[in-house]
Amino acid sequence: MLVKMLHDKGVRSDHCYDAGLASIGLSIVSWVxxxxxxxxxxxxxxxxxxxxxxxxxxxxxxxxxxxxYED
Incomplete structure (x- = not known):
């Protein structure tokens, strides 16, 4: 399962949330x-x-x- 593999590699939900927010900012920067x-x-x-x-x-x-998965 992908989620288990990511968790075992040390990726946490907060990392994904941060990446989502960063991609929104990067979207604006790339547009400008x-x-x-x-x-x-x-x-x-x-x-x-x-x-x-x-x-x-x-x-x-x-x-x-x-x-x-963490819960």
């Missing part, structure tokens, strides 16, 4: 950097922001699963 650094326009920056922002729900779901 893409707007400023590339001439591709807002649509490309939106794609970068959405791509990175999609990681957050996965990290939060893993955090919930690990929290249940």
């Amino acid at each position: 950097v893409s707007i400023q650094a590339e001439d591709a326009g807002v649509s490309r920056a939106d794609r970068w922001g959405i791509f990175v922002g999609e990681w957050a729900p996965t990290f939060f779901a893993l955090g919930l699963a690990l929290r249940q």
Whole structure:
């Protein structure tokens, strides 16, 4: 089971929650950097922001699963 393997490797639910929050912040940063650094326009920056922002729900779901496993 993935959750057991992660727990055995030392990953805790708090780590996943922190990663989820970090991915939200990274999504905003990647959007701003893409707007400023590339001439591709807002649509490309939106794609970068959405791509990175999609990681957050996965990290939060893993955090919930690990929290249940820890309890």
